[in-house]
Amino acid sequence: MNVRTLCLAILSFGESTGYEIKKQSVDGKFSYFVDASFGSIYPALARLEADGLVTSRQEIQPGKPPRKIYAITDAGQAALVEALSEPPGRDIFRSEFLLIAMCAKSLPQHVVTGAIEARIQAIEEEVEQLRHVVAELDDEAAIWTAQYGVTCKAQALANLRETRADLEKLAGSRLSNTNANAAE
Amino acid sequence: MNVRTLCLAILSFGESTGYEIKKQSVDGKFSYFVDASFGSIYPALARLEADGLVTSRQEIQPGKPPRKIYAITDAGQAALVEALSEPPGRDIFRSEFLLIAMCAKSLPQHVVTGAIEARIQAIEEEVEQLRHVVAELDDEAAIWTAQYGVTCKAQALANLRETRADLEKLAGSRLSNTNANAAE
DNA sequence: TCAAACATGTATCGGTTCGATATATGGACG
DNA sequence: CGTCCATATATCGAACCGATACATGTTTGA
16 A cells, blocks of 8 residues: 555545645544655655646645645546555554563563553544544545444453453563663 | 564564564564564664674574574663663554545445455454464463454454445445446 | 475665654744 | 744655565475
């Protein structure tokens, strides 16, 4: 899932600026399963325009930086469908928290407990924010997607709450002197 | 979670080669929440060795390419604890499948159905493989982590099975002529 | 039977992407 | 009244992925 396809997908829901595309992929309806930085979005948009898959027009507003509004073309729409029609790649999941969990035995208890609590709070916020997104959506497919995310995240949170004590019990059981010094 | 920390974490469970580290992060007990390629592992190991956080010895076996076996040092163990003691970054989840789900209305039904079925099969395989991993583990923290993954994945699979029909109903409802041509 | 495919193993290279930063301006907040 | 935050575009270095090259032994199958 390269950034060009992502931009096309977001633009297929309506015209937008580079800044708004970034926001959509961080806070908006695409937020929980994609991610993109300015460093990849702006070059991607430039290349899409050069390839004729999007068009841009400049909106000059007095006293504000001008907005460069991008819109998808018919060729872009076709390219999007073509890209999404190929067998999708595997989902990617990366978790620093689970790396900490793996190494729990070598870590001081407070580090493990702190990581669990941070993780719980992070999921809570994500669920809360996704519920917000769901409430404001009108596209049924987008609602399905966000709702699926809410359900999965809420379950992951419940699992963590139920089993966290088992992990915390293990924390520090392989803690060496060397670690004790480094920890604080 | 940079690759250097990942290498240290894997090496903290025992000495290993670059090739085996890659395998652990793709098939093994770290497989479902980390990922690293040779292009990042080998340079990372070289730098870790230069920094004195790991050591290496060459094992020459007749009729086979020599193995370069890395082991973590005390300094490396301390650096690992230090790195994992910092507040963990957010979990990252990326899904090409969910991007397809988002765009379901613009896609032909067979594409959406195909993506769902591919996704179901992929999760089934992942759960199956993780169960295998759990069965062969002895470290309790590693078992906790893998078990957490099994539970979450199994729930995500159940959710998908329960709601897939709703998504499939939406497929193609915004399908334009342009798309119809591009799809096949 | 013998080639093709695959597993082990190290390593590099091009292209993509991240994270931080620069630049510019208006509004909010204490 | 200065500092921070939101809007907005854009670039740069570092990190990283995916593919590939190389070398060799084993397994698989037409």
